[in-house]
Amino acid sequence: MRLILLVLMTLVVSGCSYQKLAEQPPAVSIPINHQIFDTTEVSVTSEAELFYLTPSQQSNFFAYFNKEISKGKLKHEAISDYLLKHLTNFSYYGETLAASQALGQEKGNCMSLAILTTALAKLVGVEYGYREVITLPVYKKQNNLILSSIHLQTKLFNPEPSDIVLKSVAGRSGILIDYFPNASNIKSRYLRYPQFIAMYYKNIASDALVEDQLSVAYANAMRAYHFDGGNPEVLNLMAVIHRRAGDEQTAEQIYQTARAIDEDNLSLLSNHITLLNSQQRQEEVLALRKQIDKLDDRNPYSWLEQAYVAHNQGKMRDAERYYKKTLELAPYVNQAYFGLYQVYMSKDQEHRAKATLAQALEWTHDNRERKQLKYKLYGRNIMLKANE
Numbered sequence: 233m234r235l236i237l238l239v240l241m242t243l244v245v246s247g248c249s250y251q252k253l254a255e256q257p258p259a260v261s262i263p264i265n266h267q268i269f270d271t272t273e274v275s276v277t278s279e280a281e282l283f284y285l286t287p288s289q290q291s292n293f294f295a296y297f298n299k300e301i302s303k304g305k306l307k308h309e310a311i312s313d314y315l316l317k318h319l320t321n322f323s324y325y326g327e328t329l330a331a332s333q334a335l336g337q338e339k340g341n342c343m344s345l346a347i348l349t350t351a352l353a354k355l356v357g358v359e360y361g362y363r364e365v366i367t368l369p370v371y372k373k374q375n376n377l378i379l380s381s382i383h384l385q386t387k388l389f390n391p392e393p394s395d396i397v398l399k400s401v402a403g404r405s406g407i408l409i410d411y412f413p414n415a416s417n418i419k420s421r422y423l424r425y426p427q428f429i430a431m432y433y434k435n436i437a438s439d440a441l442v443e444d445q446l447s448v449a450y451a452n453a454m455r456a457y458h459f460d461g462g463n464p465e466v467l468n469l470m471a472v473i474h475r476r477a478g479d480e481q482t483a484e485q486i487y488q489t490a491r492a493i494d495e496d497n498l499s500l501l502s503n504h505i506t507l508l509n510s511q512q513r514q515e516e517v518l519a520l521r522k523q524i525d526k527l528d529d530r531n532p533y534s535w536l537e538q539a540y541v542a543h544n545q546g547k548m549r550d551a552e553r554y555y556k557k558t559l560e561l562a563p564y565v566n567q568a569y570f571g572l573y574q575v576y577m578s579k580d581q582e583h584r585a586k587a588t589l590a591q592a593l594e595w596t597h598d599n600r601e602r603k604q605l606k607y608k609l610y611g612r613n614i615m616l617k618a619n620e
Contacts, residue, residue: 256424256460256462256463257462257463257493258462259457259460259462260461260462260467260489260493261489262470262485262486262489263485263486264454264482265474265477265482268477269446269447269451271447271451274447274448276433276451277330277436281330282330282331282347282429282432283330283347283351283354284330284332284351285331285332285335285351285352285355286332286336289332290355293314293355294355296310296314297310297311297314297356300314306390307356307391308353308358308390308391308407309407311352311353311356311358311388312388312409315345315348315349315409318335318338318348319345326339326340326341326344327339327340327341327344328341328343328344328432328435328436328439329344329347330344330347331347331348334348335351342384342385342410343384343432343435345386345410346362346384346386346428347432349388353388358388359388359389360386360387360388360389361386361387361389361404361422361423362384362386362387362422362423362425362427363384363386363387363408363421363423364384364421364422364423365383365385383410384423384431385409385410386408386410387404387406387407387408387409387422388406388407389405389406390404390406390407427459427460427463429459430455430456430457430458430459430460430463430466433453433455433459434453434465434466434469436448437449437450437452437456438469441476446476446477449473449476450473450477453470456469457470462493464490464491464497465497465499467486467487467489467490467493468487468490468497468499468500470486471486471490471503472503474486480510483507484504484507487503487504487507491504496529498524498527498529498535498538501520501523501524502538504520505517508520521550530561532557532558532559532562532565532568533558533565535554535555535557536555536565536568536571538550538554539551539555539557539558539571540571542554543571543575548575548578548579551571551575552572555568555569555572556572566592569588569589569591569592570592572585572588573585573588573589576588
């Protein structure tokens with residue numbers, strides 16, 4: 233699951249309702265100021281350590297696995313059933329853990345679950361794939377950073393006859409491993425293995441960045457760059473780390489390189505704007521804001537993210553515009569209504585705030601949420617009438 237960064241600012245993720253294997257752009261050369269980061273005491277988890285399970289964990293798994301196979305279950309079914317016994321404490325808010333930690337503690341986020349699933353699949357020779365899922369992101373503001381999460385599923389493939397060769401992983405049958413499946417989730421792209429590994433290191437780097445551990449963030453971002461050096465989001469992360477370390481010149485060069493790969497990347501544009509704002513380069517800021525406004529990004533959550541960034545920066549006009557753009561694409565996203573409500577209240581526009589809550593109510597089906605909305609709406613209505 234996770235992590236895409238927004239640095240009041242932003243490092244983000246994903247797109248549309250297609251299910252194809254993601255393209256992996258070739259690595260690009262970027263300037264990296266190695267000298268400003270001291271990694272002599274930084275320990276970075278290796279790829280092998282990521283999927284390591286202790287002898288005891290392996291023994292327990294094989295005891296269960298062999299018993300289920302003897303009953304006639306297929307390999308991928310046995311893994312799925314085993315994982316179901318350990319999913320209780322996995323959640324959107326969990327940590328990113330290696331396989332042995334995730335299994336030992338029986339907790340973690342969806343990235344942790346994917347790593348654990350991979351470790352088990354590797355033990356018994358089951359093929360697997362990774363799929364990004366577009367769902368409502370989870371946001372958290374900390375240390376002047378906005379963390380935005382995405383969701384990830386692992387698919388354990390059904391064994392195929394040896395004479396069948398499939399061109400697309402999306403066409404293969406199998407079992408999706410997901411602690412929180414939701415019918416409203418939008419299926420996105422399948423990741424290649426190096427992209428998945430890079431995502432792990434991005435998560436760890438982002439966590440370190442929140443704690444202001446810049447050398448740890450840099451070391452893990454370098455590993456992400458090693459595995460997926462043409463990914464604009466990896467480059468975005470590298471730029472953010474350089475900027476936080478005080479090297480704005482290198483940060484801007486990296487932004488420019490990343491934007492040459494993906495000139496319409498919202499998080500790149502947003503983070504570049506943050507840097508330009510800090511340098512009072514307002515003409516360039518205005519040009520990039522105009523570029524953002526012209527983008528035809530059909531993912532409502534991309535605009536919701538921009539709304540959150542603007543809102544946290546106190547840019548209420550921009551926040552209002554992006555909340556509205558979110559609702560144009562997806563009128564069921566209640567978080568955008570709540571954001572608009574807060575914007576209008578900050579402007580003392582109580583009637584507009586009330587109208588926004590009424591709109592949200594039309595798209596809310598959860599009984600608990602409806603009660604909360606009605607309380608705010610009718611409570612606000614009583615207050616307005618008392619003042620009229």
